[in-house]
Amino acid sequence: EDQVTQSPEALRLQEGESSSLNCSYTVSGLRGLFWYRQDPGKGPEFLFTLYSAGEEKEKERLKATLTKKESFLHITAPKPEDSATYLCAVQSNYQLIWGAGTKLIIKP
């Protein structure tokens, strides 16, 4: 059965304290892995797409990496404005299988 598991459920960091969020997946025929950011009261906002093991994408303080079993979202020297819920999804055929998300809180 296709499944996506994100950890931790919540993560509190001090401003400037780097860390990583994990997205583990089992899917038959990965067509893409997606990272989204969701702020309270808003829709998910697209961040990255990764297609194959070894691929990396960067945007500002965020870097996403992919292996055959998991993806990491690394956040370097985060700022309070990086606080949000980060969602991971994998594409199997046309469907996106979503993780439950990691709620990231960056304290000033």
Place this chain on the structure above:
Amino acid sequence: DAGVIQSPRHEVTEMGQEVTLRCKPISGHNSLFWYRQTMMRGLELLIYFNNNVPIDDSGMPEDRFSAKMPNASFSTLKIQPSEPRDSAVYFCASRYRGEMPEAFFGQGTRLTVV
């Protein structure tokens, strides 16, 4: 482009009433998704349209839910009759089914059924 536009942003209705949620996808996108998000279940796919045709509605909870896409620029999700357990945030997302498979979401409609 203004992105995916949903209306209304908030809807409060009484149990048993009909509710209609609306979505305008991004121009040029040929796939549209309706999702429901709750704390307990996260994001759940309700229905998927490709080129205005419903491809998979297996996520629609029951016959009280129906969705239409009469043209490429408009879709509706209707709940009749509504029940308190339908309270959730409903999102519409669209994408171009081609080289850029990522979906773009609207701001959502927060539905409260009392």
